Amino acid sequence: MRVVELVNGFGVENLRLTERALPTVKAGEVLVQMGAASLNYRDLLMVRGLYNPRQRLPLVPCSDGAGTVVAVGDGVRDVTVGTRVIPAFAQAWLSGEPTRELLSSTLGGPLDGTLCEHRVFDPRALVQVPEHLSLIEAATLPCAALTAWRALFDHGGLLPGQWVLVQGSGGVSVFALQFAKQIGARVIATTSSAEKAARLRELGAEVVINYRDEPQWSKRVREVTDSRGVDVIVEVGGAGTLEQSLRAIKVGGRVSLIGVLSGGSGEVNLLPVLMQDVRVQGVIVGSRAHLQQMCDALAAWRLHPVVDRVFAMEDIAEAMTHMASGAHLGKVAVEIAS
Ligand SMILES: NC(=O)c1ccc[n+]([C@@H]2O[C@H](COP(=O)([O-])OP(=O)(O)OC[C@H]3O[C@@H](n4cnc5c(N)ncnc54)[C@H](OP(=O)(O)O)[C@@H]3O)[C@@H](O)[C@H]2O)c1
Structure with a gap:
């Protein structure tokens, strides 16, 4: 064979x-x-x-x-x-x-x-x-699919009507977008190109942010969620994106830490985690x-x-x-x- x-x-x-x-x-x-x-x-x-x-x-x-x-x-x-x-x-x-x-x-x-x-x-x-x-x-x-599933539902506790943020358009993130839409959650996606942004919108993302044009993307997340922030983040970026995620998450929100595409170590301000009762949870498939x-x-x-x-x-x-x-x-x- x-x-x-x-x-x-x-x-x-x-x-x-x-x-x-x-x-x-x-x-x-x-x-x-x-x-x-x-x-x-x-x-x-x-x-x-x-x-x-x-x-x-x-x-x-x-x-x-x-x-x-x-x-x-x-x-x-x-x-x-x-x-x-x-x-x-x-x-x-x-x-x-x-x-x-x-x-x-x-x-x-x-x-x-x-x-x-x-x-x-x-x-x-x-x-x-x-x-x-x-x-x-x-x-x-x-x-990829199972990791997205657990990030949203087991660890994230995502509910219909809540906001979820998915990073990039790779395997895990696209599954997370699809699953979130199935239960009636609202999705903000970040991506690197206009072409991918159009496709993510077709798949149901309400808001798509190009992180190259807007590296401080958490500001827009705050705007579109009436300053509240999102309920769940599917964090595939890791060290390079966690700071933005901690600015974009709501008080009491959940960051499902899945990947380290932008690096596995670096300086992160941990204060928002404790001051805002944020749960950062690692996910392994x-x-x-x-x-x-x-x-x-x-x-x-x-x-x-x-x-x-x-x-x-x-x-x-x-x-x-x-x-x-x-x-x-x-x-x-x-x-x-x-
Ligand atoms: N913990 C687990 O159990 C588990 C399971 C599966 C995957 N993972 C990890 O999760 C990550 C994603 O896996 P995958 O299989 O979905 O990968 P993938 O299909 O290769 O997705 C990569 C995509 O992520 C986006 N991206 C790349 N660098 C980025 C950055 N710095 N910030 C934001 N987005 C970035 C890009 O999409 P755009 O061009 O649209 O930005 C890229 O196409 C990897 O680190 C992987 O090892 C972990």
Whole structure:
């Protein structure tokens, strides 16, 4: 079977399309023919050796994918051949609170990921693909969508009518925008270009701010929310944007801290956090139970992910470079089998 592997060291230039033997299914396992994978910023960091410099190679990249069960091992009862499935981001985190151990069971590093034609999974770590979604669409869900879901609803406690701010137009933020609109929340989005701004408005953002033109974007957030500030912020910028976020959040609001696109460390004035009763909460994707909950919602809403571009497996380097350029809006996917 064909797999994409990171070999001979880190770097996009070390990604190779190679052959591995078809895995055999043992008792209690299922064999999945992967239909698609999708890229997350994490995958790029992993390939560049920045996420975990001690990651063992070769590695099959990508945490996210979807496929069809083609064989089941002895003792497997709940999953049958032909079922379309999505593997959970952290294979051992089935439900409940995360632990260090559970979080070290993630696909695409340290475990081999989804950029392969076949992969064996523990059926307990799989969720059925919502019927209305293609495998390419389903492959976008495990990391970015689930992180957005938990940032808004688990940690953010977002309610209809409330204001949410999403930063940029990448995978996590576009899902957050879509989910917020589904429940009748109001969305302010920040982005880097007029073209992306138009698309974000089409997706339902009430207000879009170009952060290059308006680096002090919190002022506009205050204006459009009658000086109150927003209820929830999906913080993907990190150190470079947190100060603006803490000026844009309402008293008692919630900042879901997800990413560090603008840096992981720096000087931040913490006074607004305590003086305004702000909750800053880190978010690390979610469990298999969270993934099921989110897929049920997507099925009820008949919501389709925004897929920016689909690449072939052999064009993985180009796909990664496209993602790194920030030219995309929504998710970048890789088709494995049509
Ligand atoms: N904690 C978790 O569990 C978790 C899960 C998923 C992702 N993440 C993290 O969340 C971040 C976003 O991930 P993603 O997969 O959505 O990435 P992505 O699809 O690559 O999105 C990147 C987009 O963010 C915007 N952006 C870039 N730099 C920015 C900045 N300085 N300030 C504001 N926006 C900026 C750009 O959009 P515009 O051109 O529109 O501005 C860019 O296209 C990454 O840091 C990732 O590692 C964390």
